[in-house]
Amino acid sequence: MSGAGDRGKALARWLSTGLLGLFLLPMSLSLEVSVGKATTIYAVNGTEILLPCTFSSCFGFEDLRFWWSYNSSDTFKTLIEGIVKNEKSDPKLKLKDDDRITLVGTTKEKRNNISILLRDLEFSDSGKYTCRVRNPKEKDLEHQATIILQVVDKLEKVDNTVTLIILSVVGGVIGLLVFILVLKKFIAFILKKTREKKKECLVSSSGNDNTENGLPGSKAEEKPPTKV
Numbered sequence: 001m002s003g004a005g006d007r008g009k010a011l012a013r014w015l016s017t018g019l020l021g022l023f024l025l026p027m028s029l030s031l032e033v034s035v036g037k038a039t040t041i042y043a044v045n046g047t048e049i050l051l052p053c054t055f056s057s058c059f060g061f062e063d064l065r066f067w068w069s070y071n072s073s074d075t076f077k078t079l080i081e082g083i084v085k086n087e088k089s090d091p092k093l094k095l096k097d098d099d100r101i102t103l104v105g106t107t108k109e110k111r112n113n114i115s116i117l118l119r120d121l122e123f124s125d126s127g128k129y130t131c132r133v134r135n136p137k138e139k140d141l142e143h144q145a146t147i148i149l150q151v152v153d154k155l156e157k158v159d160n161t162v163t164l165i166i167l168s169v170v171g172g173v174i175g176l177l178v179f180i181l182v183l184k185k186f187i188a189f190i191l192k193k194t195r196e197k198k199k200e201c202l203v204s205s206s207g208n209d210n211t212e213n214g215l216p217g218s219k220a221e222e223k224p225p226t227k228v
């Protein structure tokens with residue numbers, strides 16, 4: 001409510017965006033195009049598959065152009081081409097090569113999603129699909145990302161070995177950390193118990209200790225230099 005509170009909030013927001021910015025700095029300084037983590041996707045013939053593509057630009061965009069193209073060993077063709085007027089509008093298609101393709105993404109609400117859906121997959125659809133984006137607002141900077149589609153007659157069991165290894169390593173590390181934490185707690189507990197016992201001894205055996213401890217600050221002043 002108060003000005004100071006608002007300023008505090010603004011500062012906090014500024015700091016958090018700043019920190020976030022630091023993390024994202026190498027990634028989003030300019031136009032970026034992404035097809036997600038998977039470089040190859042597998043799909044069964046006759047079914048449909050979403051070919052993902054998103055882009056980001058910290059400068060915003062205007063009349064942004066985009067393409068999806070297909071490239072295999074013997075063919076290169078542009079599948080779909082479009083233009084996005086601005087951040088508040090959805091893409092307008094200028095070209096669509098195939099009825100089996102639908103642009104399913106949206107560019108409204110900062111989704112920046114120009115994914116396409118490919119229906120009735122045929123084996124000949126296997127190949128490289130490249131999503132390209134050009135932003136006039138950034139000196140026609142152009143970026144692209146490629147995803148490989150493999151049309152198969154049935155999905156093989158996905159080889160998860162690497163994922164499993166990573167997961168078990170991560171799990172092991174987390175387990176170890178938890179173990180160390182528990183161990184620390186346990187040791188601290190034991191130490192506290194023994195210290196409590198000692199304290200009891202001190203209090204009960206010597207009256208002098210009490211008076212020394214009773215001088216406030218004297219101990220606290222002594223301690224820091226030994227720490228530094």
Ligand SMILES: *[C@@H]1O[C@H](CO)[C@@H](O)[C@H](O)[C@H]1NC(C)=O
Pocket residue numbers: 045046047153
């Ligand atoms: C996919 O291909 C296999 C092998 O050619 C065929 O037997 C099957 O009917 C096809 N499935 C569809 C849905 O077209």
Ligand SMILES: *[C@@H]1O[C@H](CO)[C@@H](O)[C@H](O)[C@H]1NC(C)=O
Pocket residue numbers: 071072073076
């Ligand atoms: C298509 O892919 C081939 C093989 O990877 C590559 O040599 C060629 O440059 C690509 N064509 C285009 C237009 O990107």
Ligand SMILES: *[C@@H]1O[C@H](CO)[C@@H](O)[C@H](O)[C@H]1NC(C)=O
Pocket residue numbers: 050052054104105106111113114115
């Ligand atoms: C893009 O849009 C499609 C269709 O709505 C959706 O399935 C997909 O998850 C979206 N991708 C991202 C990264 O938001």
